[in-house]
Amino acid sequence: MNPPLIRFTDVNKRFGPLTVLDRFNFAVQPGEKVTLIGPSGSGKSTVLRILMTLEPFQEGTLTLGDLSYHEPNGRGPFMASDKHLRDLRKNVGMVFQSFNLFPHMSVLRNIVEAPIAVLDMRRDAAEARALELLRLVGLLDKRDQFPSQLSGGQQQRVAIARAMAMRPRVLLFDEPTSALDPQLVGEVLGVIRTLAHEHDLTMLLVTHEMRFAREISDRVCFFAAGRIVEQGTPERIFSSPEQPRTQEFLKSVLTGQG
Amino acid sequence: MTWVHDLAILTRGAGITAIIAVISTLLGAAIAFIVGVARVEGGPVVARIALFYIEFMRGTPLLVKLFWLYYALPLIGVSLDPFTTGIVGLSLNIGAYGAEVVRGGLQSVPDVQIEAARALNFSRRYTLLHITLPQTVIEMMPAFGNLAVQNLKDTALVSLISIADLTFRAQQLRNITLDSARIYTLTLLGYFVMALVLSAVMRFLEHKARRGAAFPRGMQQ
Amino acid sequence: MMYGFTYDTSSRLAYALSILPILGIGLIVTLEAAVAGFVFALVLGLAWSLLRRSRIRAVSWGAACIVEFIRDTPLLIQLFFLYYVLPDYGVILPAFLTGVLALGLQYSAYTSEVYRGGFDAVPREQWEAATALNLSRFRIYRDIVIPQTIPRIAPAMGNYAVSMLKETPVLSVVTVLDMLNLANMIGDRTFEYLVPLSLVGLIFPIMTTLCSVGIHALERILPKAGVALR
Ligand SMILES: Nc1ncnc2c1ncn2[C@@H]1O[C@H](COP(=O)(O)OP(=O)(O)OP(=O)(O)O)[C@@H](O)[C@H]1O
Ligand SMILES: [Mg+2]
Numbered sequence: 001m002n003p004p005l006i007r008f009t010d011v012n013k014r015f016g017p018l019t020v021l022d023r024f025n026f027a028v029q030p031g032e033k034v035t036l037i038g039p040s041g042s043g044k045s046t047v048l049r050i051l052m053t054l055e056p057f058q059e060g061t062l063t064l065g066d067l068s069y070h071e072p073n074g075r076g077p078f079m080a081s082d083k084h085l086r087d088l089r090k091n092v093g094m095v096f097q098s099f100n101l102f103p104h105m106s107v108l109r110n111i112v113e114a115p116i117a118v119l120d121m122r123r124d125a126a127e128a129r130a131l132e133l134l135r136l137v138g139l140l141d142k143r144d145q146f147p148s149q150l151s152g153g154q155q156q157r158v159a160i161a162r163a164m165a166m167r168p169r170v171l172l173f174d175e176p177t178s179a180l181d182p183q184l185v186g187e188v189l190g191v192i193r194t195l196a197h198e199h200d201l202t203m204l205l206v207t208h209e210m211r212f213a214r215e216i217s218d219r220v221c222f223f224a225a226g227r228i229v230e231q232g233t234p235e236r237i238f239s240s241p242e243q244p245r246t247q248e249f250l251k252s253v254l255t256g257q258g
Numbered sequence: 259m260t261w262v263h264d265l266a267i268l269t270r271g272a273g274i275t276a277i278i279a280v281i282s283t284l285l286g287a288a289i290a291f292i293v294g295v296a297r298v299e300g301g302p303v304v305a306r307i308a309l310f311y312i313e314f315m316r317g318t319p320l321l322v323k324l325f326w327l328y329y330a331l332p333l334i335g336v337s338l339d340p341f342t343t344g345i346v347g348l349s350l351n352i353g354a355y356g357a358e359v360v361r362g363g364l365q366s367v368p369d370v371q372i373e374a375a376r377a378l379n380f381s382r383r384y385t386l387l388h389i390t391l392p393q394t395v396i397e398m399m400p401a402f403g404n405l406a407v408q409n410l411k412d413t414a415l416v417s418l419i420s421i422a423d424l425t426f427r428a429q430q431l432r433n434i435t436l437d438s439a440r441i442y443t444l445t446l447l448g449y450f451v452m453a454l455v456l457s458a459v460m461r462f463l464e465h466k467a468r469r470g471a472a473f474p475r476g477m478q479q
Numbered sequence: 480m481m482y483g484f485t486y487d488t489s490s491r492l493a494y495a496l497s498i499l500p501i502l503g504i505g506l507i508v509t510l511e512a513a514v515a516g517f518v519f520a521l522v523l524g525l526a527w528s529l530l531r532r533s534r535i536r537a538v539s540w541g542a543a544c545i546v547e548f549i550r551d552t553p554l555l556i557q558l559f560f561l562y563y564v565l566p567d568y569g570v571i572l573p574a575f576l577t578g579v580l581a582l583g584l585q586y587s588a589y590t591s592e593v594y595r596g597g598f599d600a601v602p603r604e605q606w607e608a609a610t611a612l613n614l615s616r617f618r619i620y621r622d623i624v625i626p627q628t629i630p631r632i633a634p635a636m637g638n639y640a641v642s643m644l645k646e647t648p649v650l651s652v653v654t655v656l657d658m659l660n661l662a663n664m665i666g667d668r669t670f671e672y673l674v675p676l677s678l679v680g681l682i683f684p685i686m687t688t689l690c691s692v693g694i695h696a697l698e699r700i701l702p703k704a705g706v707a708l709r
Contacts, residue, residue: 313684313688314684316687317645317683317684317687317688318645318680318683318684319645319646319647319648319649319659319683320645321648321649321651321659322648322659322676322679322680322683323680325659325663325672325676326672326676326677326680329663329666329672329676330672330673330676330677333671333672333673334673407551411551411552411553411554412553413553414553414554414555414556415553415555415649417555418652425553425555425556425559428556428559429559432559432563438559438560438563438564438567439564439567442556442559442560442563442564443560445556446548446552446556446557446560449551449552449553449556450548450551450552453551453552454551457551
């Protein structure tokens with residue numbers, strides 16, 4: 001087996017007195033598609049947000065390739081310099097539950113802004129890439145619209161294109177369809193499904209769409225109270241979960257989904 | 259005859275008032291952005307200095323600041339001419355109020371926008387200039403409009419440090435003509451008209467900014 | 480010498496300490512002017528806001544214009560107007576009272592806006608319920624609307640009270656012996672303005688901070704549901 005791309009080792013994460021991750025251990029192989037499931041408040045978003053450097057953590061180590069999230073002499077809440085954090089972020093992209101497109105920029109500019117400003121891409125190259133991505137998410141005709149003129153599903157597809165434009169090695173999805181009307185969920189899942197075929201892209205997905213998780217993931221991890229209680233192939237987790245908490249959780253969500 | 263004469267003198271004063279108001283408002287806006295950004299984005303030391311500046315400037319009366327600059331500052335070796343004193347005093351004063359507007363605007367941008375910018379690896383500077391400020395600057399404009407009118411009214415105080423503005427001319431005329439009712443009525447009307455014009459300009463700018471934001475060049479409806 | 484206190488110019492510190500009592504006397508005048516002016520502003524502002532709600536178009540429109548005019552013109556000129564024009568018509572008032580009138584007039588424009596926002600925020604149902612009980616308009620305002628409005632408008636009113644406190648030094652221009660005027664007079668006599676003016680510049684932020692603390696405390700103790708006027 002290859003060395004893992006992402007490795008959490010005994011990571012502790014607290015918000016004040018509340019311990020959210022408790023000696024958390026977790027590794028992800030390059031190119032792996034991992035789905036995180038679990039009850040609300042179990043720490044799934046926190047794992048993604050730590051990877052995106054949106055949250056610091058207190059103890060333990062986290063590595064991404066050969067980069068450690070804590071610098072040897074790092075300071076501040078992240079124990080790392082701004083430059084180091086930016087080096088880390090080069091590898092990671094994130095798709096948020098609430099899309100978070102920039103409301104004052106057109107669809108095209110939302111996508112090309114970061115490649116031009118951060119990766120120093122030339123505008124024509126960035127736009128060519130953006131149009132390619134817009135074709136991929138099926139929104140080529142919306143390039144000059146503004147986010148407020150799009151449906152939620154369209155906004156989320158733009159947000160996915162925007163994240164992909166930075167060519168991340170790891171793409172994080174935090175409940176990308178939870179804020180959408182039911183009839184719009186399918187189009188977003190369709191885009192994520194396409195990305196799941198990209199061999200090199202490592203994906204971490206938090207979702208309540210169990211059938212979709214089963215279909216695209218290599219591995220499903222069940223979270224409870226800041227730890228991974230059970231993990232395995234989707235077939236095993238969904239058809240024969242071993243832990244009672246997993247069984248209970250799956251029963252409660254699957255009855256809801258019919 | 260006297261009406262024409264009085265009006266001519268008052269108009270000359272009003273010109274000075276307008277110049278002082280415009281310069282100090284623009285300088286004040288610059289201070290507002292620098293201090294407001296420092297307050298939100300600065301490290302612990304810088305943010306605290308900005309806070310102190312804002313609180314101190316907003317805590318002291320403008321007239322006291324003007325007199326201090328005019329009478330006290332020369333005693334520690336810094337002599338400014340009245341015009342500069344007036345501009346500096348007004349700008350420092352209105353800049354502090356504006357800084358609070360900028361702070362409020364920046365803090366009103368949802369945190370998730372800043373997180374999205376971070377996820378795209380924008381630098382903090384880039385995030386400020388291209389993500390947060392553009393989203394909020396239009397929302398700040400009504401408050402800036404009010405402050406501009408406030409500042410226009412405040413300029414009347416510079417007459418007390420011997421700048422020949424509208425108020426100063428009114429005082430001169432009154433001392434000569436002793437026709438207080440007429441002179442002050444004209445003066446009040448002068449300020450009122452200038453305030454209306456200023457409000458209209460600020461509303462026009464806001465309107466233009468909103469149009470610009472909603473229908474940028476190159477967009478087909 | 481002023482008010483029986485002598486200036487000790489042997490050192491800056493001694494000088495500052497020797498003139499503090501004099502400035503203290505001025506501070507009392509400053510506070511009196513602010514309190515009296517704000518009470519007047521509260522009353523007059525309420526009057527403006529009620530006139531603006533008048534069913535007679537000319538009245539509501541006229542009140543709106545007057546308020547706009549007052550708000551858009553400088554306090555200093557309004558003060559000069561009252562100070563120099565009223566005597567021409569036989570109304571001779573002490574300078575302090577003229578100053579209080581000018582402060583109250585200027586700030587009535589601001590307080591009337593606050594009242595207006597407060598009245599607009601009272602739910603329609605409250606008006607309808609009061610009307611259904613066949614209360615007179617006077618009673619509706621006194622017993623139903625204003626009591627509910629008070630906790631809502633208190634913070635904004637408090638901020639204006641602090642602003643007004645900071646504008647009182649303007650009264651020194653018409654010979655009111657407030658803190659700034661006394662500081663200038665001390666400066667005129669000693670040729671040393673730095674210490675008296677700096678002291679005034681320090682005392683004001685202390686005063687405004689204390690006032691803000693007091694206002695926050697007041698906001699906390701005001702019942703959210705309203706304050707009955709009787
Ligand atoms: N900024 C914060 N400050 C304090 N507590 C927080 C913060 N963010 C998250 N938490 C707490 O941390 C715990 C884990 O949160 P997290 O968002 O990771 O859960 P989750 O598994 O994603 O849940 P959900 O399914 O509701 O999104 C929760 O109890 C939450 O209340
Ligand atoms: Mg979550």
